[in-house]
Amino acid sequence: MAAWKHQIEIYDLSTWFGPKQVLKGITCHFSDNAVTAIMGPSGCGKSTLLRTINRLNDIIGNFRMKGRVLLEGEDIYGPQANVYELRRKIGMVFQQPNPFPMSVRDNVKYGPRLHGVKDGNELERIVETSLRRAALWDEVKDCLDDPAPNLSGGQQQRLCIARALSVDPPVLLMDEPVSSLDPISAAKIENLIVQLKKDYTIIMVTHNVQQAFRVSDQAAFLYLGELVEFDKTSRIAEAPADERTEAFITGRIG
Amino acid sequence: MGNEDQRSGVGCDQMVRDHASATSDEVSETPPSTPEQPEIEGKRRLLLWVKAQLLVRTRRELKDLLLKIVFAVAMLIVVLPFFLVVVHLAIVGLGGLTLDFFTTLPGPSLAGGIRNALVGTILLVLVAGGVGIPLSVLGAVYINEYSRPGRIRNLVEFASDVLAGIPSIVIGAFGFAFVVVFLGVGMGLVSGGLTLAFMMIPTVLRTTQEALRQVPVSLREASLALGATKWTTTWRVTIRAAFPGIMTGVLLSIGRVMGETAPLIFTSGNSLGVPTSIVGPASWVASLPYTIWAYVSDPRPYLQVKAHSTALALLIIVLAVDVVANYVSRKVTRRLV
Numbered sequence: 001m002a003a004w005k006h007q008i009e010i011y012d013l014s015t016w017f018g019p020k021q022v023l024k025g026i027t028c029h030f031s032d033n034a035v036t037a038i039m040g041p042s043g044c045g046k047s048t049l050l051r052t053i054n055r056l057n058d059i060i061g062n063f064r065m066k067g068r069v070l071l072e073g074e075d076i077y078g079p080q081a082n083v084y085e086l087r088r089k090i091g092m093v094f095q096q097p098n099p100f101p102m103s104v105r106d107n108v109k110y111g112p113r114l115h116g117v118k119d120g121n122e123l124e125r126i127v128e129t130s131l132r133r134a135a136l137w138d139e140v141k142d143c144l145d146d147p148a149p150n151l152s153g154g155q156q157q158r159l160c161i162a163r164a165l166s167v168d169p170p171v172l173l174m175d176e177p178v179s180s181l182d183p184i185s186a187a188k189i190e191n192l193i194v195q196l197k198k199d200y201t202i203i204m205v206t207h208n209v210q211q212a213f214r215v216s217d218q219a220a221f222l223y224l225g226e227l228v229e230f231d232k233t234s235r236i237a238e239a240p241a242d243e244r245t246e247a248f249i250t251g252r253i254g
Numbered sequence: 255m256g257n258e259d260q261r262s263g264v265g266c267d268q269m270v271r272d273h274a275s276a277t278s279d280e281v282s283e284t285p286p287s288t289p290e291q292p293e294i295e296g297k298r299r300l301l302l303w304v305k306a307q308l309l310v311r312t313r314r315e316l317k318d319l320l321l322k323i324v325f326a327v328a329m330l331i332v333v334l335p336f337f338l339v340v341v342h343l344a345i346v347g348l349g350g351l352t353l354d355f356f357t358t359l360p361g362p363s364l365a366g367g368i369r370n371a372l373v374g375t376i377l378l379v380l381v382a383g384g385v386g387i388p389l390s391v392l393g394a395v396y397i398n399e400y401s402r403p404g405r406i407r408n409l410v411e412f413a414s415d416v417l418a419g420i421p422s423i424v425i426g427a428f429g430f431a432f433v434v435v436f437l438g439v440g441m442g443l444v445s446g447g448l449t450l451a452f453m454m455i456p457t458v459l460r461t462t463q464e465a466l467r468q469v470p471v472s473l474r475e476a477s478l479a480l481g482a483t484k485w486t487t488t489w490r491v492t493i494r495a496a497f498p499g500i501m502t503g504v505l506l507s508i509g510r511v512m513g514e515t516a517p518l519i520f521t522s523g524n525s526l527g528v529p530t531s532i533v534g535p536a537s538w539v540a541s542l543p544y545t546i547w548a549y550v551s552d553p554r555p556y557l558q559v560k561a562h563s564t565a566l567a568l569l570i571i572v573l574a575v576d577v578v579a580n581y582v583s584r585k586v587t588r589r590l591v
């Protein structure tokens with residue numbers, strides 16, 4: 001038994017961009033092998049919270065943070081932390097599909113190559129398993145060498161999921177993964193997310209309440225940088241404890 | 255009135271005249287128009303079209319028409335010089351454009367071809383590009399991907415904008431003072447190439463920056479989020495995505511420096527042969543624009559013809575480079591998101 005209870009644990013996290021405080025003292029533990037939805041109106045710090053978990057905020061010059069973020073019990077902002085290894089363990093899918101301008105195959109190979117996989121057969125195996133897990137293999141197996149930007153939006157987004165899965169991360173972050181897609185592609189990806197939670201810990205940002213209720217097991221509600229509510233999704237859906245949460249899920253704010 | 259709309263085969267002036275002359279009584283008496291119109295022959299059709307274009311009923315329409323003519327004339331005046339240049343060069347110089355013209359060196363009294371200038375221009379562009387392109391691309395990558403926005407970045411961008419605006423003769427004088435004299439390289443291929451590189455650097459720097467700026471931030475983030483280092487992300491994703499834009503800038507600047515005379519006057523020397531060394535007088539090198547200038551300034555009539563042939567050749571080469579640049583940029587913009 002490991003010394004940690006959850007893969008991702010956050011203690012008293014506050015962040016700033018320049019003088020502006022974005023997150024205010026957030027403490028939460030994301031359950032393993034479950035989907036956690038982070039809900040909240042625009043500008044409440046959902047994406048910042050997500051990007052703090054894989055240290056993607058570091059590339060923004062005036063970012064500061066206080067508090068601790070633990071991955072498998074290790075502080076990812078600690079002096080020992082290796083940011084490249086950390087990001088291998090925490091995959092990320094973005095709001096806009098963003099395949100690299102190369103072939104479908106090379107998009108999936110990009111990650112494993114970074115982390116030292118050189119063997120061609122091994123790479124091909126990773127390409128196939130990743131695309132299968134992202135439910136894209138049957139659609140692209142005959143056009144693996146076509147440029148990825150030629151795929152449809154929904155296919156591109158599943159390719160991005162496959163690319164994130166290619167380095168076998170235990171945790172997957174998703175920043176509004178379906179909000180730029182048509183309803184049918186969105187439904188496919190929602191189903192995929194539900195399937196993927198068997199093997200991955202998924203943290204998903206969304207501003208769509210219905211989607212959060214459909215997909216997630218746990219939900220967090222952020223409002224103006226504060227963690228207002230964090231509980232089982234079914235509990236929040238039935239009886240929100242805070243009136244701000246209720247206002248949001250009934251559509252009065254947001 | 256409704257049946258008038260069906261007479262699509264007639265020029266619209268016909269309709270308008272009917273309309274103008276028809277009182278409300280006459281309209282009802284107008285015989286129904288036959289659906290099949292007689293074929294209007296080409297000449298008459300054109301005439302009708304011109305009449306329709308010139309038909310004016312009110313002051314407002316007159317003003318509209320006059321302004322249309324003013325704009326059209328302005329457009330003609332703008333594009334006319336290009337065609338005049340091409341036509342003039344073709345009339346005088348096309349006869350001289352034989353294969354021999356490109357493959358033979360100038361002989362006694364400058365009879366012969368321009369192989370020296372053709373080879374010289376290619377060598378000069380190779381030196382200029384070999385020095386200028388990597389420097390400016392790497393510099394642009396540093397400015398855009400690594401440096402923080404702020405005073406230093408602004409200073410570099412300002413400096414390269416100023417450099418791009420400096421007259422080429424000043425660059426030539428600087429090349430002479432700095433490369434030829436101060437660095438002691440002496441005239442020739444190296445000095446000429448370096449001076450042309452000074453002309454290329456600001457253009458390539460700025461176009462590369464622009465191309466890098468067009469690459470969505472989310473592509474870089476996707477690479478970083480997979481655990482890539484800054485360098486891997488820059489090299490394998492950002493530069494790759496910006497490559498068509500960078501390539502376009504490079505080709506356009508090559509096309510531009512190919513036609514520059516002023517930077518070469520004091521720096522490249524001139525030669526009737528092909529350079530055999532990279533230092534000393536053996537490295538003196540001819541170039542197409544320099545040759546045009548030298549031949550045009552010569553009173554002998556057959557050299558005037560050679561100058562025009564050379565100019566035509568240069569024009570064709572530069573146009574070809576531009577067309578390739580255009581093709582590259584268009585083809586690859588379609589492939590990127």
